[in-house]
Amino acid sequence: MTNTSHTLSELLEAAAEHAVPVVRGIGDGQLDDPTPCAEYDVRGLTNHLIQVVINFQAMAAKQDTDFSAIPDYIGEGGDWRARFAAETDALVTAWSAPGAEEGTTGSMGMPARTLGEMALGDLTVHAWDLARATGQEFAPAPLAVGEVLRSFEKLAPMARKMGAFGEEVPLADAASASDFDRLLALTGRDPSWRP
Known part of the structure; x- marks a missing residue:
């Protein structure tokens, strides 16, 4: 199945x-602030991350998803911070179901494990984006970083063609850079970005 x-x-x-905790820490007055993910402000990126977490639950169950719609979970009212927490719990449950990591899923028919790693990458990298944008401290899950870096190194050429990653950012001291800084740079982010 996997190595x-x-x-x-x-x-x-x-x-x-x-x-x-990063999503819980976003203030209502910060929703229009810029993020390291240039096409999104904090509101847009939070909505995107909630959408990712919901859609990848469906992918775990081998169901089709629609990323073309742009939902506004924040604008719907209700507690979107609590919803994000609940949806991440549901994501974990969905990927723990028997067979979730097996076979292919999604409209592109990609290996299920690879798609799950894409969700893991979004949860890790976009949490950093949101933390940086809102002045919060963020340390990624060490367990996730190496896994995402290995996966994204393989996916990067396709992800750049599709516009999901920007061009790789050169690191000033690549030899001593952390795996997480290398991951951020690989996805087109400057690890030293500040608002």
């Missing part, structure tokens, strides 16, 4: 433990 010693549900649970 990793951790299941996707374990990895997603670890990443969620680090992402949920």
